[in-house]
Amino acid sequence: MLEGIEGVSSFAENIDYTFWMVNLICLFLFIITIGAMFIFIYKYSEKRSKLKDTENIKHNLSLEIAWTVIPTILLMYVFYIGLDALKVQRTMPEDNKAIVVKVTGMKWSWSFEYENGKKSSELTVPVNKDIKLIMTAPINDILHAFFVPSFRIKEDVIPGQITKLWFNSEKKGKFDILCAEYCGTRHAYMRSYVNVVSQENFEEFLNPKVVVKKTADEILNQLGCIGCHTTDGTPSVGPSFKDLYNTEVKVTVNGETKTVKRDEAYLKRAIEDPNYEVPEGYTANVMPGFKGALTDEEMQTVINYFKGIEEDTTPKLNGEDISSVNGCIGCHTTDGTPSAGPTFKGIMGRKTEIIRDGKTMEITIDEEYLRKAIVDPSYELVKDYANIMPPFKDVLNKDEVDAIIEYLKK
Ligand code: HEC
Ligand code: HEC
Numbered sequence: 400m401l402e403g404i405e406g407v408s409s410f411a412e413n414i415d416y417t418f419w420m421v422n423l424i425c426l427f428l429f430i431i432t433i434g435a436m437f438i439f440i441y442k443y444s445e446k447r448s449k450l451k452d453t454e455n456i457k458h459n460l461s462l463e464i465a466w467t468v469i470p471t472i473l474l475m476y477v478f479y480i481g482l483d484a485l486k487v488q489r490t491m492p493e494d495n496k497a498i499v500v501k502v503t504g505m506k507w508s509w510s511f512e513y514e515n516g517k518k519s520s521e522l523t524v525p526v527n528k529d530i531k532l533i534m535t536a537p538i539n540d541i542l543h544a545f546f547v548p549s550f551r552i553k554e555d556v557i558p559g560q561i562t563k564l565w566f567n568s569e570k571k572g573k574f575d576i577l578c579a580e581y582c583g584t585r586h587a588y589m590r591s592y593v594n595v596v597s598q599e600n601f602e603e604f605l606n607p608k609v610v611v612k613k614t615a616d617e618i619l620n621q622l623g624c625i626g627c628h629t630t631d632g633t634p635s636v637g638p639s640f641k642d643l644y645n646t647e648v649k650v651t652v653n654g655e656t657k658t659v660k661r662d663e664a665y666l667k668r669a670i671e672d673p674n675y676e677v678p679e680g681y682t683a684n685v686m687p688g689f690k691g692a693l694t695d696e697e698m699q700t701v702i703n704y705f706k707g708i709e710e711d712t713t714p715k716l717n718g719e720d721i722s723s724v725n726g727c728i729g730c731h732t733t734d735g736t737p738s739a740g741p742t743f744k745g746i747m748g749r750k751t752e753i754i755r756d757g758k759t760m761e762i763t764i765d766e767e768y769l770r771k772a773i774v775d776p777s778y779e780l781v782k783d784y785a786n787i788m789p790p791f792k793d794v795l796n797k798d799e800v801d802a803i804i805e806y807l808k809k
């Protein structure tokens with residue numbers, strides 16, 4: 400089969416069968432009707448037949464019965480297989496037996512929300528599981544249609560109404576999602592994918608393991624540094640960690656004594672290769688070398704600790720993800736090309752002409768402007784663009800807007 404044409408959902412076979420049967424029946428009837436027509440054109444043309452041959456043709460009972468009964472049976476059959484295929488497709492699995500995903504179709508992107516609240520811009524589901532889609536569009540949006548050709552499913556997505564679909568994919572893979580209802584400028588780009596993955600990968604997707612960044616305290620404790628070093632200034636087996644950075648120290652290098660500054664490079668050497676420079680008053684071969692024991696990131700955390708920089712280890716919201724699940728990327732690009740809206744590339748600090756209260760003015764884009772542009776876009780309109788961006792006032796909270804602005808700065 401052609402790629403992308405193959406049906407992979409549990410009911411695809413049923414639907415394909417119906418499709419082919421209806422087409423074959425049509426083809427059969429087409430050939431009989433058109434074939435008979437050509438035969439008659441030939442046989443009864445003026446050259447080959449006399450008018451009296453056809454003058455008195457009366458009805459033919461058996462022929463009439465045949466052309467009434469056979470098409471009736473065929474039509475009943477088409478009705479039956481059609482109903483049978485539709486029934487399976489339109490009988491939704493029960494909520495507790497299926498994975499329920501909320502689908503939002505908006506100008507011009509798709510957003511998916513899973514049972515645990517996670518959102519994504521591509522639909523990810525496990526293989527061989529019933530998936531139920533509860534679909535709608537924002538109230539200020541327009542009609543769309545959710546279409547996955549490989550699953551043989553298509554259904555309108557309507558502002559303020561709920562429509563439903565279900566499927567069960569029997570194959571892993573990546574399948575196209577299209578919008579099948581013409582919805583304006585970027586309709587053709589309103590595409591996404593269904594990623595059908597294993598159950599384990601799906602669970603990983605739903606609850607990704609967050610790699611929590613270790614704090615300096617954790618690293619120093621885990622590697623046993625605190626067994627030999629204090630942090631309060633009192634010397635122990637080794638010098639105290641308090642106020643080391645950028646201070647001077649007398650060290651012995653290859654038997655020679657000299658004074659060095661404890662800069663970043665010194666500290667790194669002192670951790671990885673402690674016997675190279677030994678501070679006065681301490682002996683070599685006590686501290687083990689830690690080369691390779693710390694990742695680059697951990698080393699940086701330890702150095703920052705010596706510098707007195709406190710690292711923020713709380714996980715940050717990802718502005719890029721927030722932009723894609725909220726549909727910003729449906730109207731804005733990140734590569735410099737204008738789309739339905741201005742591109743995000745180089746937006747911070749860019750000069751732009753805006754229209755506010757009917758007046759055109761040039762401004763330089765700053766954080767405050769961006770915040771207003773996202774939360775209440777019709778307040779100031781970028782010149783030459785339509786007033787179509789939905790307000791995100793009630794959609795995004797302050798942290799999310801902050802994360803997007805942080806992302807736009809890059
Ligand atoms: C077994 C005890 C021991 C352990 C464990 C240990 N150190 Fe040391 N450390 C020492 C001694 C002794 C010195 C001084 C002699 C030397 O430089 O080898 C020292 C020196 C240092 C210095 C240079 C201090 C100065 O005054 O310039 C730094 C920095 C340092 N250690 C960091 C660490 C870190 C980070 C760890 C954990 C990854 C660690 N040490 C683990 C014993 C230890
Ligand atoms: C339906 C399409 C659409 C969507 C969705 C959309 N925007 Fe817009 N956006 C526009 C258009 C059109 C403009 C220009 C007209 C205006 O200022 O409202 C614009 C303007 C902007 C501006 C000002 C740009 C400039 O050059 O001054 C920013 C910033 C912005 N959008 C951010 C976002 C963010 C963030 C999201 C997602 C949370 C988003 N947009 C979603 C269409 C959209």
Ligand SMILES: [Cu+2]
Binds near residue numbers: 505543578582586589
């Ligand atoms: Cu659409």
